[in-house]
Amino acid sequence: xxxxxxxxxxxxxxxxxxxxGAARALAYTPSAVSQQLAKLERETGATLLVRSSRGxxxxxxxxxxxxxxxxxxxxxxxxxxxxxxxxxxxxxxxVGSFPxxxxxxLPPALRSLARASPDVEVRVEQLDPLEGLARVASGDLDxxxxxxxxxxxxxxxxxxxxxxxxxxxxxxxxxADHPATRATAVVLADLAGETWLSSSPRSSCxxxxxxxxxxxxxxxxxxxxxxxxxxxQALVAAGMGVAFAPDSALDRPHPGVAIRPVAxxxxxxxxxxxxxxxxxxxxxxxxxxxxxxxxxxxxxxxLAEAT
Numbered sequence: 001x002x003x004x005x006x007x008x009x010x011x012x013x014x015x016x017x018x019x020x021g022a023a024r025a026l027a028y029t030p031s032a033v034s035q036q037l038a039k040l041e042r043e044t045g046a047t048l049l050v051r052s053s054r055g056x057x058x059x060x061x062x063x064x065x066x067x068x069x070x071x072x073x074x075x076x077x078x079x080x081x082x083x084x085x086x087x088x089x090x091x092x093x094x095v096g097s098f099p100x101x102x103x104x105x106l107p108p109a110l111r112s113l114a115r116a117s118p119d120v121e122v123r124v125e126q127l128d129p130l131e132g133l134a135r136v137a138s139g140d141l142d143x144x145x146x147x148x149x150x151x152x153x154x155x156x157x158x159x160x161x162x163x164x165x166x167x168x169x170x171x172x173x174x175x176a177d178h179p180a181t182r183a184t185a186v187v188l189a190d191l192a193g194e195t196w197l198s199s200s201p202r203s204s205c206x207x208x209x210x211x212x213x214x215x216x217x218x219x220x221x222x223x224x225x226x227x228x229x230x231x232x233q234a235l236v237a238a239g240m241g242v243a244f245a246p247d248s249a250l251d252r253p254h255p256g257v258a259i260r261p262v263a264x265x266x267x268x269x270x271x272x273x274x275x276x277x278x279x280x281x282x283x284x285x286x287x288x289x290x291x292x293x294x295x296x297x298x299x300x301x302x303l304a305e306a307t
Contacts, residue, residue: 002040002043002044003036003039003040003043004072004073004076005036006036006037006039006040006043007040007065007068007069007072007073008026008069008073009022009026009028009033009036009037009040010037010040010048010062010065010066010069011066011069011070011073011138012026012131012134013033013037013049013056014058014062014063014066015066015134017055017056017057018055018056019033019034019037019055019056020201021055021130023201023202026128026131028202029202030201037049044061044065046059046061046062047059047061047062048061048062048065049062070138073138073140074138074139077139077140092120092121092122092123093113093120093121093122093123093142093143093282093284093285093288094123094125094140094141094142094143095122095123095124095125095141095142095143095144095145095288096124096125096126096127096131096132096135096136096141096143096144096145097124097125097126097127097132097144097145098126098127098128098129098132098145098146098147099126099228099229100229100246100248100249101145101147101248101271102124102126102145103248104248104251104295105145105165105166105271105292105295105296106124106145106292106295108291108294108295108298109288109291109292109294109295110122110124110288110291111291112287112290112291112294112295113284113287113288113291116287117283117284117287120284122288125141127144128202128203128204129144129146129147129148129154129204130154130155130204132144132145132146132274133146133154133155133157133160133274134157136159136160136274136275136276137157137159137160137276138159139276142275142276142282142284142285143273143274143275143285143288143289144273144274145165145271145272145273145274145292146162146271146272146273146274147205147246147269147270147271147272148205148269148270148272149170149205149208149212149267149268149269150170150208150212150267150268150269151207151208151211151212151215151267152204152205152206152207152208152211154204154272158277159276159277160274160275160276160277161274161275161276161277162272162273162274163272163273163274163275163289163292163293164270164271164272165271165272165273165292165293165296166270166271166296166297167268167269167270167271168246168247168248168268168269168271169246169247169261169262169266169267169268169269170212170244170245170246170247170262170266170267170268170269171244171245171246171247171250171259171260171261171262171266172186172188172191172242172243172244172259172260172261172262173232173233173236173242173243173244173245173250173257173258173259174186174236174242174257174258174259174260175236175237175239175242175256175257175258176237176255176256176257176258178242178258180260181258181260183260183263184260184261185260185261185262185263185266186260186261186262186263187263187264188212188213188216188218188262188263188266189216189217189218191242192213192216192217192218192220194220194221194241194242195221195222195223195240195241195242196209196213196220196221196222196223196241196242196243197209197222197223197224197225197226197232197235197236197240197241197242197243198210198222198224198225198226198243199225199226199227200225200226200227201225202227203227205269206225208244208267209222209243209244210222212244212267223240223241224240224241229245229249229250230252230254232245233245233250233253233254233256233257234254234256236254236256236257237254237255237256237257238256244267245259246269271296273289273292273293275289
């Protein structure tokens with residue numbers, strides 16, 4: 001019996017064209033993706049992928065199985081929906097989110113949905129935006145909250161429709177006694193000699209720090225990769241380097257850091273809600289989307305005041 005999770009891994013590797021790309025989409029490590037693929041090849045008895053210096057490509061067998069994986073995963077979702085319908089249970093609303101959205105705009109939108117439709121069951125998963133987009137496109141999720149940073153755009157997938165919710169600035173996080181804190185805004189080139197903290201390779205925004213610094217005229221020295229902004233602030237306070245962070249991750253600043261805007265129209269992060277394209281209206285999903293738009297408008301007003 002083939003593993004459904006390994007089929008999901010194969011589908012993402014074929015879609016991304018690389019082990020690392022699939023790992024980012026699935027929030028796995030590259031070694032975990034490789035291990036799942038090796039087990040799947042043992043289960044099927046066939047070589048599914050050909051590896052090269054330019055990435056991976058499916059063999060004929062791998063391409064055929066990846067196509068089947070789309071069908072299988074879709075049928076499993078349909079089967080769950082049918083069982084719940086026969087049992088008289090409402091279909092759960094399947095939502096993907098990332099931590100800062102889960103702490104800011106998602107809770108008020110869910111409260112609004114609960115008031116309007118108290119019988120709707122909502123299932124929320126923490127997902128990297130690339131995985132969230134892929135699962136909305138395949139029909140595995142009803143809605144996903146996504147982000148994209150300047151210099152690291154989201155891929156375009158015609159199977160998903162995106163609603164832009166808000167745009168927020170990226171700030172520079174510095175140790176409280178750093179000389180750059182004397183300025184009201186930081187010129188990035190003045191930090192060319194610093195060690196930078198960045199997101200880990202598992203994150204879809206991992207290339208951002210390097211690309212933003214390159215655009216400012218220097219190649220940064222990356223010291224630590226960490227995906228938790230609370231921990232990142234503590235590491236900056238401990239003198240491990242400087243970092244970028246979006247506004248919504250800085251509502252509770254660490255007492256040992258100082259936060260400064262980037263001078264001369266600094267970089268931004270955009271947040272979207274993705275839903276499957278060209279689907280029938282879904283009252284619960286559409287109500288949640290309206291709640292997210294309303295919550296984001298309130299956040300936009302707060303961001304405007306802060307800047």
